[in-house]
């Protein structure tokens with residue numbers, strides 16, 4: 133066991149020195165890994181909140197969002213590994229003190245705020261890549277630029293619908309059902 137650990141450490145050290153990526157870009161991508169992980173746990177928390185308040189469809193929707201964010205994190209981790217760099221695996225203790233009142237609309241508004249924060253961080257990485265001419269990472273990050281646009285639009289549309297619905301129970305019943313199905317169809321793709 134000790135030997136394996138030692139080997140891993142050696143390999144890690146080697147990785148750090150052989151990467152062709154710019155140090156600043158590596159640290160920005162590591163920050164992005166942290167943000168995606170943050171989003172993944174935040175959506176898992178919201179999935180739980182909706183489940184305990186009887187909205188099983190919206191709960192499924194957020195569970196799927198949480199899985200997507202984890203996939204994004206893994207994509208970035210893989211990129212750093214492929215580029216002989218060392219990804220920093222984030223911890224999730226930041227969720228411990230989180231307490232939000234259950235309000236359907238504000239949960240979605242906070243989710244949109246979170247997505248916007250993620251988008252601006254991704255744009256920041258792209259701008260930094262442009263500055264130093266790292267075309268490869270810039271190209272890799274384009275997938276995230278498109279993904280973020282879709283995410284923001286998705287949340288904006290749901291917020292618009294929720295505003296129309298207001299306190300109408302029938303409308304809430306319907307949107308709960310729809311969002312549960314939306315996650316199903318996204319899983320199939």
Ligand SMILES: [Fe+2]
Nearest residue numbers: 168200201204
């Ligand atoms: Fe993401």
Ligand SMILES: [Fe+2]
Nearest residue numbers: 171201247283
């Ligand atoms: Fe997202």
